[in-house]
Amino acid sequence: MDSTIILQTTLNGLMIGGVYALVAVGLTLIFGVMKIVNFAQGEFVMLGMYVSWALATFVGIGPYPGLLIVAVIMFVGGWLTFKLLIIRIIGKSDEAFILLTLGLSIFLQNITLLAFGADYLTVTTTVKDAAIRFGGLAISLPRLIAFGVALVMVAALTLFLNRTDTGRAMRATAESREVATLLGIDPVSCFAVAFGVGTVMAGIAGVLLTPMFYVYPGVGTLFNTTAFIVVVLGGMGSLTGALVGGLLIGIVEALGGTFVSLDLSQLFAFLIFLAVLFVRPSGLFGRSA
Amino acid sequence: MNRTGRIFLAALAGAxxxxFPVVTTTPYYIHTVLMVFLFATMGLGWNLIGGYGAQLSLGHSTFFAIGAYSAVLLMVNYEISPLVGGIVGMVLACGAAVVIGLPCFRLRGPYFCLATIAAGEIARILFLHFQEFTGGANGVPLPFHGDDILTLQFSSKAPYYYLALGLLVAVFVLVRWMEKAKIGRYLAAIREDQDAAESLGVRTDRVKLIAYVLSAAITAAAGVLYAFTVGYIDPDGVASLNLSIEIAVVVIVGGIGTLWGPVLGATVVVLLTELTNMYLGSLRSGASLVLYGLLLIVVVVARPKGLISLFDRAPAASLPKQVGTRVHVA
Structure with missing residues (x-):
């Protein structure tokens, strides 16, 4: 087998893995702080893509310059979702959260379908087809940017959680809701921030994907399942785990898709996922319960 | 309402x-009610593990697909009657339930749910991949050979309607019996507190597995009937995550862990989606699913015990936070 092909495939997987990591980081943050699984995370990626597309099409602001605007819109959206819906079922069962976010996911996907139709939309940027070449390998520029921004976002989030008061309060809430309350922390406002920030991560991932993916209502489902796999692989609630897990799954999917069979590429990810669940449910970086 | 009035209403509904298939001749209407029956059947089956046992499975379409593919492939390739092929499908689905259930029941809460999703997706990918055998994404069409009960092929929708009704009634009676039997009480104990049940000597893994296997067999039977009613199957239709979700949603909307919940839920969900498709479908696709998503959100937030709780005779006085601390015996 040609080693250049293996290297190139690994590189491609690594780059897309950065985006997986970004989606998963949002999901794992929400899980870590609130102990809930958000089934609508993929739909927030999709909404990020649509906002980015709308900015480019109607206002003329491209995906990269519009990153901050999308982030703000997504934070407000996530925060509102929390205040309107999620807050109503705090203290109820895991199942209630799964079902509520599942309903939200179906709703968001189809309201988008109703509003924009099923057409595949594209955003053209100047960097779309640009690539960096070295030693027989090539990295497309949008993928490299996505990878780089994803890493920066994960680093920024880690800093936020470790160095700011809000971040520390969120970590305390993640540790123990009861103790955090005793320390004078309002867990519900921590939940709101966690959900909002988790939504922003998904939205930014959406922006980074717009130059290389079609924008359509069902695109989020691709990322929903992958994000779960990544989060469980890395350990639910672990940021480092989500980052490493995202990169790993990206590489596994790329290698499996190229060297075994394209239609089986997701199979490997699912098999790894089940293996981790059964053998080490706390994941690579999670603390065992 | 007094007893006579209720019996009269029940008789009227039964009639x-x-x-219905005698009064209307529009195949579409008959098909719609038939789908209500099939979803009610699957809901009753799902409820065994998802409701009574409180193990949220989002992978039941796998069993539906195994039933459908077994019966169709045995008939198309080997001319084996679906009456036999259907049983083969149900047995295979039971086998799959054991293989999936044994490891998955060691997981709790969201982990169990995610594992069933993964298992279901793996099954869908395999159905897509083994093309020589399953026809891949193109699916398998069922050539029509004329009316025959042995091949489950009829030119009219009415026979399927009565078959689906018969299946629903049979499953309903079975589940009603199970609710009161020992297994029903064990499942209720697991739902309330798995560790407590275990310490009282309930072999929780085994009880959950039995309920899961039975629920797989019921789902497979519905899959067989669906395949022959529609005359065509493909992985995205019968093995999809969406189908798994819809089976669960029917029960949640109707009333999780109740006998009539799945029946009510199937009626509401199927009729709602079909009616919106009929009146708004021409406008733009997606309208019915928007309502479907909204319905799920509203039920979870405002009516966590499902629409069936609207019919509760005595409104439950302020419930303790952990719903139902007592063990339901009946």
């Missing part, structure tokens, strides 16, 4: 259901 309406029985005579």
């Amino acid at each position: 309406a259901v029985l005579l």
Whole structure:
């Protein structure tokens, strides 16, 4: 087998893995702080893509310059979702959260379908087809940017959680809701921030994907399942785990898709996922319960 | 309402259901009510593990697909009657339930749910991949050979309607019996507190597995009937995550862990989606699913015990936070 092909495939997987990591980081943050699984995370990626597309099409602001605007819109959206819906079922069962976010996911996907139709939309940027070449390998520029921004976002989030008061309060809430309350922390406002920030991560991932993916209502489902796999692989609630897990799954999917069979590429990810669940449910970086 | 009034209403409803295919000749209407029956059947089956046992499975379409593919492939390739092929499908689905259930029941809460999703997706990918055998994404069409009960092929929708009704009634009676039997009480104990049940000597893994296997067999039977009613199957139709979700949603909307919940839920969900498709479908696709998503959100937030709780005779006085601390015996 040609080693250049293996290297190139690994590189491609690594780059897309950065985006997986970004989606998963949002999901794992929400899980870590609130102990809930958000089934609508993929739909927030999709909404990020649509906002980015709308900015480019109607206002003329491209995906990269519009990153901050999308982030703000997504934070407000996530925060509102929390205040309107999620807050109503705090203290109820895991199942209630799964079902509520599942309903939200179906709703968001189809309201988008109703509003924009099923057409595949594209955003053209100047960097779309640009690539960096070295030693027989090539990295497309949008993928490299996505990878780089994803890493920066994960680093920024880690800093936020470790160095700011809000971040520390969120970590305390993640540790123990009861103790955090005793320390004078309002867990519900921590939940709101966690959900909002988790939504922003998904939205930014959406922006980074717009130059290389079609924008359509069902695109989020691709990322929903992958994000779960990544989060469980890395350990639910672990940021480092989500980052490493995202990169790993990206590489596994790329290698499996190229060297075994394209239609089986997701199979490997699912098999790894089940293996981790059964053998080490706390994941690579999670603390065992 | 007094007893006579209720019996009268029940008789009226029964007569309406029985005579419906005689009164209307529009195949679409008959098909719609038939789908209500199939989803009610699957909901009753799902409820065994998802409701009574409180193990949220989002992978039940796998069993539906195994039933459908077994019966169709045995008939198309080997001319084996679906009456036999259907049983083969149900047995295979039970086998799959054991293989999936044994490891998955060691997981709790969201982990169990995610594992069933993964298992279901793996099954879908395999159905897509083994093309020589399953026809891949193109699916398998069922050539029509004329009316025959042995091949489960009829030119009219009415026989399928009565078959689906018969299956629903049979499953309903079975589940009603199970609710009161030992297994029903064990499942209720697991739902309330798995560790407590275990310490009282309930072999929780085994009880959950039995409920899961039975629920797989019921789902497979519905899959067989669906395949022959529609005359065509493909992985995205019968093995999809969406189908798994819809089976669960039917029960949640109707009333999780109740006998009539799945029946009510199937009626509401199927009729709602079909009616919106009929009146708004021409406008733009997606309208019915928007309502479907909204319905799920509203039920979870405002009516966590499902629409069936609207019919509760005595409104439950302020419930403790952990719903139902007592063990339901009946």
